Amino acid sequence: MTLNTRQKRPAGYAFLVEQYNVSTLPNWHTSSVSPTGTLRSTIQDGQVESVYPRIYWPGDGTGDHLEFALKYDGVNPGILSALFNVVTAEEIASWISSKPTGKYARRIWFLYEFLTGRKLTLPDLTRGNYTALLEPDRYYTAAPGRRVQRQRVIDNLLGGKDFCPVIRRTEKLAAMETIDLRKRCEEVVTSFPPQLIRRALSYLYSKETKSSFEIEHIKPSPARIEKFIGLLELAEHKDFCEKPLLIDVQNRIVDPRFRETDYRVNQNFIGQTISSQKQLVHYVCPKPGDLPALMAGLLVSHQIMKEGAVPAIIHAAAISYGFVFMHPFEDGNGRIHRFLIHNILFLRGVIPKGLMFPVSAAMLKNQAQYDHSLEAFSNPLMRLLEYDLDDLGQMTVPGETGPLYRYIDMTAQAEALYDFVKLTIEHELVEELVFLANYDKTRQAIQEFVDMPDRLIDLFIQLCLQSNGHLSARKRESHFGFLTVEELADMENAVREEYAMD
Numbered sequence: 001m002t003l004n005t006r007q008k009r010p011a012g013y014a015f016l017v018e019q020y021n022v023s024t025l026p027n028w029h030t031s032s033v034s035p036t037g038t039l040r041s042t043i044q045d046g047q048v049e050s051v052y053p054r055i056y057w058p059g060d061g062t063g064d065h066l067e068f069a070l071k072y073d074g075v076n077p078g079i080l081s082a083l084f085n086v087v088t089a090e091e092i093a094s095w096i097s098s099k100p101t102g103k104y105a106r107r108i109w110f111l112y113e114f115l116t117g118r119k120l121t122l123p124d125l126t127r128g129n130y131t132a133l134l135e136p137d138r139y140y141t142a143a144p145g146r147r148v149q150r151q152r153v154i155d156n157l158l159g160g161k162d163f164c165p166v167i168r169r170t171e172k173l174a175a176m177e178t179i180d181l182r183k184r185c186e187e188v189v190t191s192f193p194p195q196l197i198r199r200a201l202s203y204l205y206s207k208e209t210k211s212s213f214e215i216e217h218i219k220p221s222p223a224r225i226e227k228f229i230g231l232l233e234l235a236e237h238k239d240f241c242e243k244p245l246l247i248d249v250q251n252r253i254v255d256p257r258f259r260e261t262d263y264r265v266n267q268n269f270i271g272q273t274i275s276s277q278k279q280l281v282h283y284v285c286p287k288p289g290d291l292p293a294l295m296a297g298l299l300v301s302h303q304i305m306k307e308g309a310v311p312a313i314i315h316a317a318a319i320s321y322g323f324v325f326m327h328p329f330e331d332g333n334g335r336i337h338r339f340l341i342h343n344i345l346f347l348r349g350v351i352p353k354g355l356m357f358p359v360s361a362a363m364l365k366n367q368a369q370y371d372h373s374l375e376a377f378s379n380p381l382m383r384l385l386e387y388d389l390d391d392l393g394q395m396t397v398p399g400e401t402g403p404l405y406r407y408i409d410m411t412a413q414a415e416a417l418y419d420f421v422k423l424t425i426e427h428e429l430v431e432e433l434v435f436l437a438n439y440d441k442t443r444q445a446i447q448e449f450v451d452m453p454d455r456l457i458d459l460f461i462q463l464c465l466q467s468n469g470h471l472s473a474r475k476r477e478s479h480f481g482f483l484t485v486e487e488l489a490d491m492e493n494a495v496r497e498e499y500a501m502d
Contacts, residue, residue, distance in 0.1 A: 008034035012069035022082040063095025067104040078407035081115045093120045103131040110151040142308025162297025165318040165410045204356035211360035236346040241302040263328040283378040285327035290402040312348035317414040362423040373416035438498045445494035469496035
């Protein structure tokens, strides 16, 4: 069959998904070939649609479109896994045999055996150069990678068969690599007196803890706050990406009645009640039967990235968001997800030891962007999943759904985390330290007017800051009736000057 002379036809993944009627998460890039015109692309909500001229039509065979997909649509293990379950091994092997030394054929050969666990009836290659499975200029890869003699490819994937995220090297993320984030942190810290930094740490730990709870609309007790602060203080000391340690973290931060001894055994979901008999489901978590392999794969991926020179933010995004998408516990998943960001950034040296990094505060201030980073995966997933929810809120999910969580394009999550880290360094951290520095100067100025107890000075500053630099008549009468009119004016003016208030 040749290309229709009157209409464009899908190509690459779009052709194969339609041809074999497979259900998969959409690829970030969709291709078609038109009988007329030149190459043109449109971008909407991060999705790219490209229309290629007639000369690009690859042919009508499955192998032709697999090669086209890898060239122009990119490597998508999720779609390939679904296709390899319905395309016969004989057809794949026959196409590879027609071009056994071609780099795209070798990549498809490796991916088929990697994703299915089945060996094609093809002899090992004995000569030829090795080719990287993922092109380092297009993707973040594990370096130097694992040499696979059978196909003479370098496996530089970010994970294994049970969990393998893909993160594309976009312009935004490439720009991130030019910024020395640790140096930025150190420049902020060294621009303030060491004693101020020490005083700030206590407040920053408390702020990060409260922000992490507030993102989930939880008002924790003082005891739960102290437990989470204690956990954050441990983040810089060891690698928590081990199953027993993750369970221990969960036990530390939840109500004792909801502590787990293993990954959950119930089907859970994220939703909200919209009437007495109806739940609005926002996200369906992996089946409990799929969790052991998925979580083991996540931890393997962590080790691969830790040892493979993957940039720290790419590493932290893949593991922390991967964790929250798995939702391995009944409670505490969101807070552990954000804790893992701290843990991995400390492990990878982005955050200097002894510094608290209030990234949850940046997420809380930019909640819509944070929600979007989660919905970039959950929204397309929910359009694919079927589920039943009974009157007691018990969910069942039919069919095989594990691969949908196993091979995720996490580019959107990596870009979001980069934004949050940048905001944390340039705004959250700086603003808190500046606030404390101004607080010290204001206290000193006030003491020059009236030698009051520290408790009253602190109260005066707080009340003035709440009222744009002025003390209300009621609060003056309640707390500061002993001040003269001149003293009050001088003290208010000191607050306004130090905090640049009109």
